[in-house]
Amino acid sequence: MNTVRTRIAPSPTGQDLHIGNAYTALINYVFAVSHGGQFLIRIEDTDRTRFVEGSEQRILESLKWLGITHAEGPDVGGPFAPYRQSERLELYKKYAEELVDTGHAYYCFCTADRLSKMRKDQEANHKPPMYDKKCRANSKQQTANSIKNGEKYVIRLNVPDEGVTTFHDEIRGDISFENKLIDDQVLLKSDGYPTYHLGVVVDDHLMEISHIIRGEEWISSTPKHILLYQFFGWTPPVFAHMPLLRNPDKSKLSKRKNPVWVGDYKAKGFLPEAILNYLATMAWAHPEGKEIFSVLEMVRVLDLKSIQTTAPIFDVEKLRWMNGEYIRQTTDDTLVHLITDFLSSRPLSRDPGILDSRLRGNDKKNKEMVLKILPLIRERMKTLAEYGSLAGFFFARPKEFERPLKVAPLKVGGIALQSCEWNHDAMEAAIRLEAEKAGMKAKDVFMELRVAVTGKTVGPPLLESLEILGKEETLMRLSL
RNA sequence: GGCGCGUUCGUCUAUCGGUUAGGACGUUAGAUUCUCAAUCUAGCAAGAGGGGUUCGAUUCCCCUACGCGCUACCA
Numbered sequence: 001m002n003t004v005r006t007r008i009a010p011s012p013t014g015q016d017l018h019i020g021n022a023y024t025a026l027i028n029y030v031f032a033v034s035h036g037g038q039f040l041i042r043i044e045d046t047d048r049t050r051f052v053e054g055s056e057q058r059i060l061e062s063l064k065w066l067g068i069t070h071a072e073g074p075d076v077g078g079p080f081a082p083y084r085q086s087e088r089l090e091l092y093k094k095y096a097e098e099l100v101d102t103g104h105a106y107y108c109f110c111t112a113d114r115l116s117k118m119r120k121d122q123e124a125n126h127k128p129p130m131y132d133k134k135c136r137a138n139s140k141q142q143t144a145n146s147i148k149n150g151e152k153y154v155i156r157l158n159v160p161d162e163g164v165t166t167f168h169d170e171i172r173g174d175i176s177f178e179n180k181l182i183d184d185q186v187l188l189k190s191d192g193y194p195t196y197h198l199g200v201v202v203d204d205h206l207m208e209i210s211h212i213i214r215g216e217e218w219i220s221s222t223p224k225h226i227l228l229y230q231f232f233g234w235t236p237p238v239f240a241h242m243p244l245l246r247n248p249d250k251s252k253l254s255k256r257k258n259p260v261w262v263g264d265y266k267a268k269g270f271l272p273e274a275i276l277n278y279l280a281t282m283a284w285a286h287p288e289g290k291e292i293f294s295v296l297e298m299v300r301v302l303d304l305k306s307i308q309t310t311a312p313i314f315d316v317e318k319l320r321w322m323n324g325e326y327i328r329q330t331t332d333d334t335l336v337h338l339i340t341d342f343l344s345s346r347p348l349s350r351d352p353g354i355l356d357s358r359l360r361g362n363d364k365k366n367k368e369m370v371l372k373i374l375p376l377i378r379e380r381m382k383t384l385a386e387y388g389s390l391a392g393f394f395f396a397r398p399k400e401f402e403r404p405l406k407v408a409p410l411k412v413g414g415i416a417l418q419s420c421e422w423n424h425d426a427m428e429a430a431i432r433l434e435a436e437k438a439g440m441k442a443k444d445v446f447m448e449l450r451v452a453v454t455g456k457t458v459g460p461p462l463l464e465s466l467e468i469l470g471k472e473e474t475l476m477r478l479s480l
Numbered sequence: 481g482g483c484g485c486g487u488u489c490g491u492c493u494a495u496c497g498g499u500u501a502g503g504a505c506g507u508u509a510g511a512u513u514c515u516c517a518a519u520c521u522a523g524c525a526a527g528a529g530g531g532g533u534u535c536g537a538u539u540c541c542c543c544u545a546c547g548c549g550c551u552a553c554c555a
Contacts, residue, residue: 011555013555050554126482129482129551177484178483181482195555216548219549243548281493291503291505310487311548312492317491318506324517378518458517459516
């Protein structure tokens with residue numbers, strides 16, 4: 001009875017897992033784990049009009065990619081299956097009717113036309129747009145007749161006209177709402193599906209959820225949920241409303257203004273650990289002031305009460321920095337796999353310039369090559385996607401040059417490299433010597449060699465790169 | 481419009497009523513250097529406004545302003 005059970009309840013209406021859902025998933029997961037409890041997933045697919053095919057699978061995949069694992073869910077089952085609301089329809093109907101029997105809900109036969117007209121009038125008169133409770137006055141007989149005649153109906157929550165509904169929020173304290181301002185919410189839609197409000201309360205209770213940790217956007221609906229718990233005679237779980245992640249313009253994080261899908265960040269070359277770490281610093285700070293820490297470490301120190309109430313802005317720049325930190329921490333072997341997997345899973349058209357298919361090999365030989373290149377580029381990479389522009393020249397000759405080559409210093413460099421031994425120190429000595437002989441700055445010679453070999457003015461250290469590239473290939477590029 | 485939630489550097493945040501208001505990202509300058517990074521050093525940068533309470537408010541209370549959320553047979 002005392003076990004901590006948390007959940008996230010995504011609805012399959014988007015192309016993937018929303019980063020905001022990933023955020024609440026992280027907190028729910030960490031909280032459950034830190035209390036030796038269970039974290040589960042329930043799919044709330046009650047809106048058929050917005051249903052997106054394949055969404056559920058992608059949500060599950062993204063969660064898995066992030067490393068947030070669930071004990072129960074639509075894919076793995078569990079003691080409270082099914083975990084998909086569309087498969088639990090009879091349940092909601094039963095509970096909605098129970099509410100009707102106890103007088104806490106009623107049938108409503110109002111048409112969409114009437115409702116929208118009513119709302120328009122209310123708006124015109126500057127009144128809060130709420131259902132006017134017309135059907136609450138229907139007699140039992142009227143209701144029975146209407147149903148018998150096949151009239152479409154919904155079941156609405158019968159909210160008391162007076163009083164106040166209060167609930168305690170673990171993060172924000174007590175929050176109260178006047179009952180007269182709470183709408184007679186639809187609980188069961190005319191298509192037989194429950195609305196969020198009914199579904200969430202019934203399932204959270206049946207699935208023995210102990211803590212509801214969800215987004216701030218639900219605060220206003222919580223009194224309806226509290227009322228439902230009261231009417232059913234159930235003990236409500238603990239509530240904690242997380243602040244909403246925001247766009248740089250402070251609006252709720254949305255796909256129109258930001259990449260919001262976890263898959264977007266994966267495609268941009270972010271590592272799951274970095275994403276989670278960054279998310280963890282949203283509205284919360286490690287008690288020791290650490291910036292870089294693992295989920296496991298978060299499990300040790302997270303306290304719901306220490307979560308901030310202010311909605312943070314999702315700052316991709318800081319995420320990039322953090323991702324770079326993680327790339328630098330990653331072992332060579334792991335990073336090789338990350339890079340080769342990343343490249344092979346990515347559409348060729350997204351890689352510009354000199355990057356071509358030779359870079360994308362997943363074979364052993366290519367992996368060895370990547371391993372050699374790694375020390376030259378790892379501290380220059382903030383995302384895996386930058387590998388291409390950083391290391392592309394190892395695999396293919398530059399197709400274009402950032403600027404025209406200067407012949408004189410290039411010649412000097414060529415002479416130096418032609419006759420020298422192919423190692424870092426020998427090359428450096430030769431270049432400096434030849435530069436001095438020609439009365440040039442060694443710097444300029446280095447730069448010209450760089451442009452000729454890589455096509456760019458910036459990149460990994462030149463001599464180390466030449467060592468890997470080999471003498472033959474280097475001289476070939478110099479003679480272009 | 482109504483209801484709710486919120487307000488510390490540009491951004492993420494620290495602060496058990498007493499601090500030169502600290503850290504991180506970004507940014508600026510410098511060191512290093514074959515470029516760019518990485519690294520190191522230094523700098524710039526904040527308590528929305530007004531009332532209270534208090535010996536003392538960033539911290540507690542109220543008001544205003546501003547921002548955000550909700551206001552569907554969407555979640």
